[in-house]
Amino acid sequence: MHELDLIIIGAGPAGMTAAATAAKHGARVLLLDEQRRSGGQIYRDVGETDSARPYLGKDYAAGRALVAALNAPGIDIEVDATVWRVDAGPRVIWSRGGKSHVTRARHVLLASGAQERPTPFPGWTLPGVMPAGAAQILMKTSGLLPRDAVLAGSGPLIYLIAAQMIDAGARPRALVETQSPRMLLRAARHLPRALLATPTLLKGLGLIAKIRAAGITRHIGATGFSAEKTENGDILFSFTAKGHRHQIATPLLLTHQGVVPSTHISRAAGVAHEWNEAQQAFQAKTDPWGRTDVHGIHVAGDGAGIGGADAAKAAGRLAALDILHRLGRLTEDARNQTAAADRAAHRRAMAIRPFLDAAYAPLPEILAPEGDTIVCRCEEITAADIHASLKEGAKGPRQVKTATRAGMGPCQGRMCDLTVRGILANCGATPATPRARSPIKPVKLGELAALTSHKETSP
Amino acid sequence: MKIASRFLTPPEPAATIQLTLDGEPVTARAGDTVAAALLAHSGDASRLTARGAPRTAFCMMGVCFDCLVEVDGRPNCQGCMVQVRDGMVLRRQRGPRKLMGGAQDA
Amino acid sequence: MASGTSDIAIIGGGVVGLSTALGLLRSGRQVTVFDGADMDLRASQGNFGLVWLQGKGADFAPYAEWTRDAVAAWPDFAGGLKDLTGTDVALDxxxxxxxxxxxxxxxxxxxxxxxxxxxxxxxxxxxxxxxxxxxxxxxxxxxxxxxxxxxxxxGHVNPLRLLQVLRCAVLGAGGRLVTDAHVVDVQASGGGFDLTLRDATRVTAERIVLCAGLGTSALAGKLGFRTRVxxxxxxxxxxxxxxxxxxxxxxxxxxxxxxxxxxxxxxxxxxxxxxxxxxxxxxxxxxxxxxxxxxxxxxxxxxxxxxxxxSPDGYPVYARSRLHPDAHLVTCHSGVTLAPLHATALADWINGSVDAPNLEAFDENRFALSDAA
CATH class of the missing domain: 3.30.9.10 (D-Amino Acid Oxidase, subunit A, domain 2)
Known part of the structure; x- marks a missing residue:
């Protein structure tokens, strides 16, 4: 039995490139992912889906090479593996099939990626309202196509999904976009830098052209989202655009306000985080190599700030090179030389972010909802409940949580942390990063009890 | 009233399996997750919350826990993280799970 | 917050501080509670919510009696909180x-x-x-x-709801709650006390009750208390x-x-x-x-x-400062169980009422021997 050099958590773009890079230089790597297959959300099931779904596009298909590269000596992959705790040391506690394992390695790389930003508005918990990215996951994993759906919100992903739906013959009913001409104008000052990422910009323009050519109705600058259930089970979606209230009935309302870092695992591991004002999200604090303030733990990819797949691939390689250096497998010079191309790629990929962040910023009413809008889906806590706790003296996320139970359900705040933060900020507070604790995913008492006599494994 | 699926059935040919939902037979595509199979089957709620509010699978990536469903007598399974299997017995949950699993009160 | 004067200042807005505040408010006093920051260590936000008697004070009779009285007082206390706030703390x-x-x-x-x-x-x-x-x-x-x-x-209660209900009850009874108010210094001056908050705000109070949980040790010495937690x-x-x-x-x-x-x-x-x-x-x-x-x-x-x-022996400490008799120290690890007494008898004791209980057994002078040793 040999000691593991590196455990990578998350087999998305960052985790996959890091694994391949580390293994190429002789490191022994264990790659853990909660899903059934490697790929991450962006390349969900890409290794399985063949040409039957050409509408998913070339960028998606490009993920196949990353998955294929994992078939290399030195890489062990465990899928269906839910990591629920990471300790300094470092050691990783993960569960599969009802059994938890404690595995130690010299380094741990957290590549937990992103999740869609929760988009609270009246009616967002109704059957028939889903995140747009969730519908895209269904397209990738099951070939299910949204029926007569309305896409509502903003961000590059909405255009991509609309284009994929058009190509698949499942045209969206309408696009209801929250970005306003004023937001685009404000974002324009970031365009010169974004030109470094010209291919990405052109891709985006191509998607919009496709939507236009398909004759899909577009509403711009929409606000005041609300959803109600109709008699036949459809969603009656209301919004305001150009000074008028509009209503569209649809079986499926797909919302999107960008993606945010998945930070439960890094927060629970004790890694320092920071607030990214432009992206309106918490992110793990790292140095340019992905190093965190916790010894032995790196973070790469969207978990350290949203950059997208290309940035994540570069960040995964950079973290792997630094870890290889720390393992004594690369000299400092070799690390730095090899890293130069990845640094340039990372810079190019990140160049477009300031423009995207400004142009497609989430609506203030989504960041800080009011009234009866559910904030915490698990515990069914409303914005009014959060406001009441503030009136009774709560000053920060912890007091709001203990006073209202927001964030105490099984999702542990993944669907409400940012909304609570938004409401606190809206009320003049400067909220701290909410604390996360293990187990970051629910684990059965029997499974936990079995760990009283656990043996650490090193496959 | 039965609410039609909010999704179009994929045109691709696929192997199917049989499962039951609250005792009713349901045909599902082999390889799908439970959450996907339920969304393909019906547009109706796949569970009721503690306060009785209807929910269906939401994030499809294991984050939100809205897709909780009883699978083969095991309550509170994340439907989006479990694959369907021929003969699987699914039950919609109404409110919190029971200690011993088993069928929910209607 | 602007500087101000208050009749009684309570340092600590957890279950112990709020229960004590509620008792003093009911006795007609003007009370200000200074509560710390969101991320401070708070036993009141992490405890188990037991209202528990068995095993308590087997080897220290005053604690056994005190706990027994508290357990008996709980139904009325919970009922009173519900009357005040409309919220049930789920006492069972x-x-x-x-x-x-x-x-x-x-x-x-x-x-x-x-x-x-x-x-x-x-x-x-x-x-x-x-x-x-x-x-x-x-x-x-x-x-x-x-x-x-x-x-x-x-028995037990819902401890988080108890904390929330106590806050509402204190506010409803006319108490002032100053939040995010970390008291960094306290000095006796001219028959009263000067409190300094972290943001440099100064507050004066005629009387002071230190209920600061794990923050107690930092301030106790300044008021002449020997208790450390x-x-x-x-x-x-x-x-x-x-x-x-x-x-x-x-x-x-x-x-x-x-x-x-x-x-x-x-x-x-x-x-x-x-x-x-x-x-x-x-x-x-x-x-x-x-x-x-x-x-x-x-x-x-x-x-x-x-x-x-x-506390050093694990039992509650109810102490009046030898140096500054208007300064009191209240600390215990059973703040939920004892809350009904903190909201009644303890307030009488702080007020110096004639019918106040004799809490001599809980004075900090019991630590004097071990301190000297």
């Missing part, structure tokens, strides 16, 4: 178990309860139940349980909600009114570190599964560590 005093999987610990505890019985006489009752009898009366208790003690007077870490688990009620309440396993099962009761000296640790989490889970094997199938959704506030 239908009796509680202490489960044992180790025969020696079982017999030691049974002996302690015997001493407690001797102290309290007919004001206490308890049963010692063998494992087999327990399994007959409570099907589902696991085979590893060698026995249990049961006290019909034990130490943190003792307890770790807790809580599970997903269950539709039905667990058939028992114990000091380590209890079902909260929302439906989740809370498991706790560990003790560790870990300084200010309130982390949850793998080894203790696993141990708690093992205990729960040993006591009630059906729980093996139930998922833990959260775990946390919280720090108890421990």
């Amino acid at each position: 005093q239908s009796g509680g178990f202490e489960f044992f999987t180790d025969s020696e610990e079982f017999s030691d505890f049974a002996a302690a309860l015997g001493r407690q019985q001797a102290v309290l006489g007919n004001r206490f009752s308890h049963e010692i139940v063998s494992g087999d009898d327990l399994r007959r009366s409570h099907p589902g208790i696991g085979p590893d349980v060698v026995g249990a003690s049961f006290c019909p007077l034990d 130490r943190p003792q870490r307890g770790e807790l688990l809580i599970t997903e909600k269950l539709a039905e009620r667990l058939p028992f309440l114990s000091s380590t396993i209890r079902q909260v009114d929302e439906g989740g099962v809370q498991i706790g009761g560990t003790k560790a000296d870990a300084g200010p570190d309130d982390s949850e640790t793998l080894e203790v989490m696993a141990g708690l889970a093992r205990h729960a599964v040993q006591v009630f094997p059906a729980l093996a199938d139930v998922r833990v959704v959260r775990a946390w560590g919280a720090l108890r506030v421990m």
